[in-house]
Amino acid sequence: MTRQLPLQADCSIMTPGPTQVAENVRAALSLPCTNPDLDPAFYPFTRGICSDLEEFFHATDQEALILSGEGILGLEAAFASLTEPGDRVLVLDNGVYGRGNADFVKLYGGTPVLYSKDPHVPLDPAALAAYLAQDHDFAYASLVHCDTPSGILNDIGALLPILHRCGILTVVDAVSSAFGMPIDLGKEPADILCLGSQKALSAPPGLSMLLVGPAAWDKMARRKTPIASFYANLPAMRDYFKKQWFPYTMPSADLNGLRQALNNVLNDPGIFERHRKIAKAVRKALVSSGLTLYESAGYSDTVSVFLVPEGTTDRAILDGCRKEGVMFAGSFGFLSGKVIRIGHMGENARKEKVADALRVLDKVLGDLHVPLQADLEQVFLSELSSS
Numbered sequence: 600m601t602r603q604l605p606l607q608a609d610c611s612i613m614t615p616g617p618t619q620v621a622e623n624v625r626a627a628l629s630l631p632c633t634n635p636d637l638d639p640a641f642y643p644f645t646r647g648i649c650s651d652l653e654e655f656f657h658a659t660d661q662e663a664l665i666l667s668g669e670g671i672l673g674l675e676a677a678f679a680s681l682t683e684p685g686d687r688v689l690v691l692d693n694g695v696y697g698r699g700n701a702d703f704v705k706l707y708g709g710t711p712v713l714y715s716k717d718p719h720v721p722l723d724p725a726a727l728a729a730y731l732a733q734d735h736d737f738a739y740a741s742l743v744h745c746d747t748p749s750g751i752l753n754d755i756g757a758l759l760p761i762l763h764r765c766g767i768l769t770v771v772d773a774v775s776s777a778f779g780m781p782i783d784l785g786k787e788p789a790d791i792l793c794l795g796s797q798k799a800l801s802a803p804p805g806l807s808m809l810l811v812g813p814a815a816w817d818k819m820a821r822r823k824t825p826i827a828s829f830y831a832n833l834p835a836m837r838d839y840f841k842k843q844w845f846p847y848t849m850p851s852a853d854l855n856g857l858r859q860a861l862n863n864v865l866n867d868p869g870i871f872e873r874h875r876k877i878a879k880a881v882r883k884a885l886v887s888s889g890l891t892l893y894e895s896a897g898y899s900d901t902v903s904v905f906l907v908p909e910g911t912t913d914r915a916i917l918d919g920c921r922k923e924g925v926m927f928a929g930s931f932g933f934l935s936g937k938v939i940r941i942g943h944m945g946e947n948a949r950k951e952k953v954a955d956a957l958r959v960l961d962k963v964l965g966d967l968h969v970p971l972q973a974d975l976e977q978v979f980l981s982e983l984s985s986s
C-alpha cells in the first residue's frame with residue numbers, strides 16, 4: 600500500500616469560502632501541539648484571541664467565544680442555546696442561509712415564522728418595520744448579513760435597531776462578510792454575531808467564533824428547559840477562562856492557525872478598502888463583458904455572483920476553469936445550477952489572484968462559445984487602477 604502525503608490543493612481556490620490559506624497560517628498550524636486542558640498557558644492564549652476579536656468588532660459588552668467546529672456549529676449553537684420549546688422565532692429570509700435558519704429553530708423546538716422576501720435585493724428596513732407594527736411577538740429573530748449562495752448583502756445597521764426597538768433579540772450570520780467588510784457592534788448591535796474561520800479570515804475550515812451580548816446570555820439564563828445539546832451549547836463554553844476548564848479538548852493546532860490569521864488581519868489596516876475596490880472592479884468586469892449579476896442591489900464585497908450564460912452550464916464553466924487551475928463555485932438550494940460565484944475574500948482579495956482568475960474565466964467562457972463584449976481581466980485591472 601502506498602502512503603500519500605496530505606492532500607494538496609492543486610489549483611487556486613477562488614471560492615466564497617473556504618479561501619486560500621496564507622503560508623504563515625499554514626506554518627502556525629504545524630507548530631508543536633500542547634495539551635490544551637493541562638497547559639496553563641493555553642487559557643490566556645485563547646482569551647487573547649477572544650479579546651482581539653472583541654476589539655476588532657468594537658464589542659462593548661459582547662463576549663467572544665471560539666467553538667471547535669466549522670461555521671455551522673456556531674450557528675447551531677446560537678439557535679440551540681436561545682431556542683426554548685414554543686418560542687416564536689422570526690426568520691428573515693431573502694436567501695438560502697436565511698431560509699435555512701428555520702430548520703435550526705424547528706430542530707430545537709421553536710416555531711419559525713418566515714419573513715420571506717425577494718432574494719435579488721436586500722431586505723427593506725421600512726417594510727420590516729411595517730410588518731413588526733402588526734406582529735412583534737417574537738422571542739428572537741435571525742438574519743444573514745451576506746447570504747453567500749446569492750451574494751446578497753443585508754443592511755444589518757438599519758435592520759437590527761428596528762428589531763431591537765420591538766424588544767426582539769437578534770442572531771446574525773456574518774460568516775461570509777466578517778473580516779472582509781466592516782462590522783461594528785456599537786452600530787450593528789447583534790445579540791449574537793456568528794463568524795467562521797474559513798471565509799475572509801482565511802484560516803482553514805474548522806472553527807466558529809461568536810460574539811454574544813448580555814441580552815442573549817440573559818435569555819439563556821432564564822431558560823426553563825436545558826439546552827438540548829452538549830457541543831452546540833454557548834453557556835457551557837462561557838466561563839472557560841474563569842474556570843480554567845474547557846468542556847472538551849480544544850483543537851490547539853487550529854487555534855494556532857486562527858491566531859496567525861487574525862494577526863494577518865490586524866496587521867492589514869487597508870483590508871476593507873481592498874475588498875471594496877476589488878469587488879467593485881470584479882462587478883464592473885462582469886457587467887462590461889455582458890454577463891448578468893444575480894443581485895440587482897446589495898452587493899457584498901466578498902463574493903460576486905453571475906448568472907450562468909445561455910447555452911452552457913455551471914458544470915462546464917467550473918470544470919473548464921478547474922482544468923486551467925482556478926476553482927470557482929456554483930451554488931446550491933434554489934440557486935443550484937443557476938449561478939457562478941467568484942470568491943474575492945481574505946487572501947483571495949488580491950489584485951494578481953483575481954486578475955489571474957478572471958483571465959481563466961474569460962478563456963473558458965470563450966472556449967464554451969459564450970460571447971463576451973469585453974476582456975474580463977483588462978476591465979478589472981483598468982477599473983482598479985482608476986479607483
Ligand SMILES: *Cc1c(COP(=O)(O)O)cnc(C)c1O
Nearest residue numbers: 616670671696745747772774775
Ligand atoms: C459558509 C457559510 C456558513 C458556514 O457554512 P458552510 O458549511 O461553510 O457552507 C454559514 N453561513 C454563511 C452565510 C456562509 O457563507
